[in-house]
Amino acid sequence: MTTLQEKDIEFISLRENFDTTTAMGKAMLRVALVFAQLEREQTAERIKDVFAWRAEKGLYNGGTRPFGYDSVSSELIPHKQEKKVIQFIFELFIKTKSTTIVANEGNSIGFRNRNGSLWDKRQIHKILNHPVYLGKIRWNGQVFPGVHQPLVSDSTFNQAQTIFAERKVHRESKSILGMLKGVLFCSECSHPMTPNYTKKRNGNIYRYYRCVSTLNPKEKTCLNKYFNMEKANETVIEKLLNCATEQQLQIITQQVELKNELINKQLLAIQSEIEGLEGVLTSIKSKKEKYLDSLISNQFVAKEREMINSKIDEFTIQEKQFKGSIMKQQFEYTEKEETLSSVETIKKELVFFKVNVKSLGTNALKKWLHVNVEKIDISKDGVLVKFKCVDFSV
Structure with a gap:
């Protein structure tokens, strides 16, 4: 019905009491749709x-049958x-x-999935x-004791979960220092810089950011191969702290105001264009209505009616053409309007960073960077931070 209304088409049903050409007919249709x-x-x-x-009673609700079971009369056997x-997979x-080793060993023995x-490691991980397999039913994010027979013991299943938990902690401990991941780029070749580490012979771990172009031997060797992670993090933090000084905040404010002024001028021009198009559209509709009225109120020969x-x-x-043009301009207006920046928001974010940087954890700092920073270019000469909400770099 919404589509018909958008195209100014009315609906009359020959079998039901629906007629959208009248107010009562529209009301009846709405009531019927509400009840439906x-x-x-x-x-x-x-x-x-x-x-x-059924899930609370431990019964299987159907769907894709879990590997390891048959479904007989809606029960898992x-x-x-x-x-x-x-x-074999659990043991x-x-x-x-290692899920990879399990998949490879199972495949070499001749085991195949359904x-x-x-087998691949993702399927192994899912199992x-x-x-x-512990004899439980998972439904809507909750787990209930099932009535079917488990395939592994509690201790076996829990050992597998413990291994996954330990691996998760280990992964986080390795990646947590990669504070700039996702926003750090090589100024030499514009490729992302990814966190990495190497273990020295003395057991010490050296963490660094590596240009991803160096991972592909076919690409031209980048001059900015590696950067010490700790030093890069500290340099970026120092740059951001300098942005929160009174002098830098004034410069940022001027940049934001100039940018917003330009955008507002563009918005006014688009709005003027929309109003002009709407005026022409109103004129076209008026002329069309006059022709329609003449067809109804007057008698014409076939050629005149044609x-x-x-x-x-x-x-x-x-x-239709003018409606399309208006929609296009309205879409452009909305997109342009979203690029307006709030000076107070930018100031608030930078002051928050300055006050809380020492107490924030690495993950919180990473989140702050992804929200506020477009990209950070790094080179041997230093770093260049570009903000998202304003054309301003430091």
Whole structure:
């Protein structure tokens, strides 16, 4: 109905009491649509309630059958052959702590997934984390005790989860210092700089940012290969702290005001263009209405009616064209309006950074950078920080 209304088309039903050409007809249609929507939502709620009840009782709700089980009368029954594969996956993972090794070993033995394809580490990871193999049912983000037979013991499943938890902590401990990841770029070749580390013979770990172009031997060697991570982080923080000084804030304020002034001028021009187009559109609609009224109120020969209809079609085409032009200008206006910057917001963010930088953790600093900084170019001569909300670099 919304589509019909947008195109100024009315709806009359021959079988039902629907007629949108009258106020009462429109009201009746809206009431009918409301009740139809209510019925759909109530049906959906009842289905959800049934599924939730079944899950609480430990019953399988259907869907893709978990590998290792057969579905018999909506119940999960262990599959004799697939059960052995599941147990193999858990046992080997606990020994090797590697999903890749488990996948490769299983494939070399001849194990295949349900589609007859080779296993990969993502499928192995999914199985190792699925509570169904512990005899539980997962539904709507919650886990309930199931009535089906588990394929692994509690201790086996928990050992696998412990390994994943340890690996997660280890990954975070390695990557947490990569504060500039995602915003740091090489000024030499414009490639991103990615955090990396190497372990020295004495056991010390050296952390650094590496230009990703050096990872591809086919590309031309970049001059900015590596930068000490700690030094780069400190340099960027120092640059940002300098931005929060009174002198720099005044410069930023001037930059923002100049940028906003230019954008507002462009917005006024677009608005003027929209108003002009709307005026022409109103004129076209008025002319079209006059021709339509003449068809209704007067008698014409066939040739005259054909000419009038041709003129109406011409106005209809023009109407669509001008509506399209107006929508295009409105879209451009919205996009341009979103580029306006708030001086107070920028000041607030920089002052917040200055006051809290010492107490913020690395992840919080990384989040702040991704919100406020467009990119940071690094070279042997230093770093250049470009902000998102204003054309200003330091």
